Amino acid sequence: MSIAVPVAGIAAGVVGKKAAAAGWGAVFGEDAPTVKAQKTAQKEAAQRRKQAKKDGASPAEISAIKDPSDEQPVWKLMLWATVSGVLLQGLRVAAKRGAKAGTERLTARRPHSNRG
Numbered sequence: 001m002s003i004a005v006p007v008a009g010i011a012a013g014v015v016g017k018k019a020a021a022a023g024w025g026a027v028f029g030e031d032a033p034t035v036k037a038q039k040t041a042q043k044e045a046a047q048r049r050k051q052a053k054k055d056g057a058s059p060a061e062i063s064a065i066k067d068p069s070d071e072q073p074v075w076k077l078m079l080w081a082t083v084s085g086v087l088l089q090g091l092r093v094a095a096k097r098g099a100k101a102g103t104e105r106l107t108a109r110r111p112h113s114n115r116g
Contacts (some may be wrong), residue, residue, distance in 0.1 A: 030077070033069065
């Protein structure tokens with residue numbers, strides 16, 4: 001039982017995060033503003049700036065290349081933080097409770113049936 005409960009919480013977190021990101025994409029038509037997506041966007045913007053510098057673009061053109069995640073409205077970031085935090089915490093708690101109840105049911109000793 002000591003292993004099943006944390007594993008259920010971790011699994012619920014992973015599945016819930018993927019479901020939340022998929023739901024975000026369905027509603028807004030864009031990638032969810034996760035930390036991973038923001039880092040990827042920053043790397044791509046830096047790569048585009050570097051390539052523009054190699055191609056001989058002017059400093060004004062290079063500075064015009066911006067990270068798309070910087071243009072993300074604050075309300076979307078707050079909504080993502082709320083949805084991912086509350087939803088995932090709820091899923092983790094439910095999974096842990098379910099795993100605990102299930103393992104207790106499996107490991108609990110049952111009295112022998114009366115065969116008298």
